[in-house]
Amino acid sequence: MEVLILDDEIGFTEELFEFFKNSGYKAYEANTVKKAREILSSQKIDLLILDVRIPGVSGLDILKEVKIKFPKMEVIVVSAHGDMDTVIKAIRFGAFDYLRKPFRHLDMQIAIQRTQKFHELNQKINHLEEKNSLISKSLKEKIDRQFIGVSPQIQKVLKQSLLAGNYADANVLITGESGTGKENIARIIHHSSSRRDHELLAVNSNAITGSLLESEFFGHKKGSFTGANADKIGYFEFCDKGTLFLDEIADMPFNLQAKLLRSIEEKVVIRVGDTKPIHTDFRIISATNVNIEENVNKKKFRLDLLHRLNTLHIHIPPLRERRSDIKPLLIYFINSFKIKFNKPNLKIDNIIFKGLMKYNFPGNVRELRNMVERAVILCEGELLGADDFPIESKKASEIENNSDSLNLKSVEVNLIKKALKATKYNQKSTAEILGISRDALIRKMKKHEINKHSQEES
Numbered sequence: 001m002e003v004l005i006l007d008d009e010i011g012f013t014e015e016l017f018e019f020f021k022n023s024g025y026k027a028y029e030a031n032t033v034k035k036a037r038e039i040l041s042s043q044k045i046d047l048l049i050l051d052v053r054i055p056g057v058s059g060l061d062i063l064k065e066v067k068i069k070f071p072k073m074e075v076i077v078v079s080a081h082g083d084m085d086t087v088i089k090a091i092r093f094g095a096f097d098y099l100r101k102p103f104r105h106l107d108m109q110i111a112i113q114r115t116q117k118f119h120e121l122n123q124k125i126n127h128l129e130e131k132n133s134l135i136s137k138s139l140k141e142k143i144d145r146q147f148i149g150v151s152p153q154i155q156k157v158l159k160q161s162l163l164a165g166n167y168a169d170a171n172v173l174i175t176g177e178s179g180t181g182k183e184n185i186a187r188i189i190h191h192s193s194s195r196r197d198h199e200l201l202a203v204n205s206n207a208i209t210g211s212l213l214e215s216e217f218f219g220h221k222k223g224s225f226t227g228a229n230a231d232k233i234g235y236f237e238f239c240d241k242g243t244l245f246l247d248e249i250a251d252m253p254f255n256l257q258a259k260l261l262r263s264i265e266e267k268v269v270i271r272v273g274d275t276k277p278i279h280t281d282f283r284i285i286s287a288t289n290v291n292i293e294e295n296v297n298k299k300k301f302r303l304d305l306l307h308r309l310n311t312l313h314i315h316i317p318p319l320r321e322r323r324s325d326i327k328p329l330l331i332y333f334i335n336s337f338k339i340k341f342n343k344p345n346l347k348i349d350n351i352i353f354k355g356l357m358k359y360n361f362p363g364n365v366r367e368l369r370n371m372v373e374r375a376v377i378l379c380e381g382e383l384l385g386a387d388d389f390p391i392e393s394k395k396a397s398e399i400e401n402n403s404d405s406l407n408l409k410s411v412e413v414n415l416i417k418k419a420l421k422a423t424k425y426n427q428k429s430t431a432e433i434l435g436i437s438r439d440a441l442i443r444k445m446k447k448h449e450i451n452k453h454s455q456e457e458s
């Protein structure tokens with residue numbers, strides 16, 4: 001690690017400089033911001049020790065500047081004043097740790113060791129992520145998600161998506177079970193296309209109420225119905241030169257489908273209550289997890305609209321059909337959540353992989369992600385083991401109605417108790433972690449006679 005100490009007190013920087021040198025670090029000292037900027041631009045500094053109270057400048061501004069210019073640099077702030085407000089702000093702006101003057105060399109050593117561990121972990125994670133990531137770093141930043149996988153099936157999906165990116169006017173239909181990553185693919189297509197600098201709007205077709213639907217898509221003119229207090233543009237106009245992502249397309253009400261078809265074909269909309277046609281240049285990416293052709297047969301979905309929407313068709317296979325993606329996804333999610341929940345030392349017992357490789361993942365990647373989140377939150381030690389991934393109890397729960405397994409009961413009781421403890425006996429959060437409703441949690445607590453409060457409290 002290369003360390004820079006920035007403080008206006010010469011005695012302080014000299015003392016710390018000596019300490020760092022003797023501890024084997026390459027250190028630099030600066031008593032002015034100007035000098036610090038010179039060193040930052042000419043050396044590869046990993047860690048900045050920053051006094052937040054330098055006369056005439058705001059330490060927080062320096063922190064912000066450093067975090068923008070050198071996002072990977074860690075910062076430990078020091079202050080003689082114990083000014084908690086500034087400290088809280090500094091931590092929010094990305095400082096890793098805080099020391100209050102005067103501090104012992106031992107305190108600094110501990111802070112540096114933590115920083116170094118975190119730094120190494122981050123490097124390891126970045127390396128792993130890049131190894132298993134199918135997309136470039138810049139695309140990852142644009143879509144604001146990672147896309148992990150190694151299987152030939154998912155590589156084919158990515159290839160088709162990048163190809164769809166090249167044909168920015170062709171509508172794309174993405175099919176696949178829930179949680180397979182359809183929205184990820186929609187984002188990849190948009191951001192790798194020439195429409196990337198314009199809007200990508202994601203609309204869940206079954207989340208809009210019937211009467212508002214038409215005005216949401218086409219916009220409306222002021223006064224066209226009660227409540228239309230001003231002119232409003234609709235989704236199609238909003239996505240001019242961009243992309244409209246229609247999720248759950250199969251649920252689109254039948255009476256709206258003909259109107260959508262017309263706008264999609266003519267690239268023209270007429271706002272509700274108006275007569276003036278408005279030209280808008282959008283591309284539609286739609287997604288569904290049901291067999292839309294069945295809906296066509298049942299006369300629930302228009303065949304002509306389907307033909308308009310699926311100029312290109314991308315199908316994402318379920319996770320159980322591309323099992324080689326399970327391990328890289330698992331490692332990726334564990335690493336993300338151990339950072340998020342501040343458990344950097346968490347390790348994985350290899351036995352987990354065995355169990356998960358046999359599991360069918362009806363909820364696909366989303367289920368795996370939630371499973372890992374729950375395991376990382378609930379894990380009390382530093383090793384994630386088979387107990388943290390209650391796959392067996394999931395399988396067993398399918399036969400719960402027929403057999404009163406003692407084993408299953410104890411797994412369930414333990415899990416509920418662990419979750420209650422982790423959430424400090426908050427039933428709403430516990431139910432969320434366990435993926436069940438609050439009512440179901442209360443029923444289970446009653447059934448197993450589990451206390452509502454911790455034993456120590458009652």
Ligand SMILES: Nc1ncnc2c1ncn2[C@@H]1O[C@H](COP(=O)(O)OP(=O)(O)OP(=O)(O)O)[C@@H](O)[C@H]1O
Pocket residue numbers: 145146147148149176177178179180181182183184185247288289329365366369
């Ligand atoms: N290959 C992948 N790499 C990393 N994360 C993924 C991958 N595939 C899916 N995910 C994650 O899984 C979760 C579910 O993905 P997404 O919402 O895209 O699925 P979906 O198919 O659109 O689901 P639904 O049909 O329910 O809308 C998200 O958190 C997403 O980031």
